Amino acid sequence: MTFGEKIKALLQEAELYRGQGLLNEALEKFKSIEKFIQKAPKLKNRDKILSKIAVKKKAISAEIKNFRKPKKAPRVSDKARELMKGMFEAGDPKTKGSAALGGAISLKGFGQYDKAIKEFTTLLAFDPFRLDAAGHILDCLMDDSGPDAAISRFKEWLSDTAFTSGELDKIRSRLQALLDKAGVKKDVSGLQAGPLPEPDSEVDEDDILDINSIRFKLAKGAQKGEEIELDVNYQSGCVLNVIVSKKEKGVIEGIKTGDMMNDIVFYSPVAIFSGTGYVSDMTGIKSGPKKGDYSLSVKIIRILTG
């Protein structure tokens, strides 16, 4: 085999590796050919071949770099999600014997964070799983949206009555461990319940229909869990104002400025839709005919589409 034939064969081999998707092997092969040619100054078309190899090396390196870039897990079909849920056996110690917890852990493992959080949230209502589920929710939020989202969720729980103080201490430790593991320098030991920072609305104001009334479940207070329906007083873009009568004591004590209202239903003359709202204001009316009543402002943050 002549020197030229040898180079041709090696170039062919490198291209074959590339065609097989073996990028590192192709790159290594091109590098070795380059070295080989550099030792042969009298080779015909030497510079042309070397410049072609340089172009190929650059392209392959870019492909490798792109491939190594961390990517978010794609959202998958319902069928694939069901298969994923079955992959964590109920017998695994981490699942505490619950197929539902196992399924949610599995979804988390596959990066299906939205669905996993939804399933963990359902499990918060079941005593044997609530602490684990809360920990997994924080874990999902850390991975998917970052530490601020996890801290913000913990703050929501602090201002909620869903967890006892003992449980909150355990969840706080779990959050601290997650932050430490992620290298986030933030001490959550002194974190107190407080209003959440007002989130931006994800809804285009022009797309919002006129809303007549809203329905939601009270998350705390004496009437916790009760569904409340209130008429809209006026609407400004994605902010709705509602008057809460002074007689509705359970509603007044169950809503505070800074609360997130999940699963809120909006009634418009032409459609009913659900979404998430944020209580941007809840203050007592101090004068006028509505004196003693409360003015509640709800900012529509998100509309659920399916």
Next chain:
Amino acid sequence: MAVINLKNREIECKIVYYGPGRCGKTTNLEYIHKAFKRQVTGEMISIDTDGDRTLFFDFLPLGLGKIKGCDVKVQLYTVPGQVQYRSTRKLVLKGADAIIFVADSLKVRREKNMISLKDLHGNLKETGISILKIPLVLQFNKRDLASKGFPLMSTDQMNKELNRQLKAPTFEASALSGDGVGATLTKCMKLTLQHLQKEFKWAQ
């Protein structure tokens, strides 16, 4: 772990295709999907990312019909081969009844085969399963590439390096053309059913 319902005489077992990235695991399933249409009982699910690399797994359900009075169903899965997806591989491996290890015959992939086999060994060990006890078949894939000028390892060398201790049945294959794909799967299913018979005496 296989689901065995003796009352309804049903067996459902899980076979996992394992091996390094780009070795041809998905290609095996694609060929089975195409060539064993009568046995395929549902759609093939594939979740791949850029560059045709499997990100999570592929899934293909098969129905083998009645064997010794039992309705036998098999679920075939592949794992993502790239090194960084270890935790996903562990998830997919959970409850596996048998493994088909697809080794890449290309000389340049020698080390990757060994790393992947070691990874399989470690992942099985973590779930309390010995690689020597689970039904296992080795497939030496891409044998056809010799004719295209790729330097391949000899099957002797591959046997010596990957199978000296395992002593698992081996098959030469070319998943792209389908050569050896059916033989590998048939042998693995045979071993799986024999293993389950030993454990659960389902054929009595």
